[in-house]
Amino acid sequence: MEELRSAAEAHMDQVADLVQKLSAELRTGLRPAFDNFIGFFHAIDWKEPWLMGLMAFHFVLLVVAISSRKNLNFQMYLFLLALAGVYFAENLNRVLGSNWKRFATQNYFDSHGIFLSALWSGPLLFIAIIILVSQQMSSCSPFSFSFFSTLLSG
Structure with missing residues (x-):
């Protein structure tokens, strides 16, 4: 039972880490993608x-x-x-x-x-x-x- 609990906690930690990374990327917005597009456009x-x-x-x-x-x-x-x-x-x-x-x-x-x-x-x-x-x-x-x-x- 203890192994199941530790596996579930490890899984929850991974999910929390993924959610935190996703929210950090969403906070940056579309600005980096827009900047890359503008750079591509001006390079031509x-x-x-x-x-x-x-x-x-x-x-x-x-x-x-x-x-x-x-x-x-x-x-x-x-x-x-x-x-x-x-x-x-x-x-x-x-x-x-x-x-x-x-x-x-x-x-x-x-x-x-x-x-x-x-x-x-x-x-x-x-x-x-x-x-x-x-x-x-x-x-x-x-x-x-x-x-x-x-x-x-x-």
């Missing part, structure tokens, strides 16, 4: 032509995804294209990291791929989510229900 030279081209590419892709929301086949190709871009991001990071002097003023491509994840994969995943939500909403429209009920009945 946004006037580089290739970065402006990348942002334009993502903007055009977003406009195409929104404007083609009624075309299911095209949306699926666009969805797969966006996910393929995310899938090949590691290889792209490796290639760009070894050739950065040809197009950039500084090496943004670290071995962890943080920069490419934030500026390549992040927007592609956002566009893929928009396509997915758009297709889910269109499948829940009254027309699609009547279409499926017609298929099922006969």
Whole structure:
């Protein structure tokens, strides 16, 4: 019985320690994360032509995804294209990291791929989510229900 009591007390001490650490982190707030984001944002030279081209590419892709929301086949190709871009991001990071002097003023491509994840994969995943939500909403429209009920009945 004494072993059970000491094990329970040890467990309670661990839980109390975890709660204390969590409350200390919550008291610091989001300020450290915000400061890291601002540092990341200011470290990038946004006037580089290739970065402006990348942002334009993502903007055009977003406009195409929104404007083609009624075309299911095209949306699926666009969805797969966006996910393929995310899938090949590691290889792209490796290639760009070894050739950065040809197009950039500084090496943004670290071995962890943080920069490419934030500026390549992040927007592609956002566009893929928009396509997915758009297709889910269109499948829940009254027309699609009547279409499926017609298929099922006969």
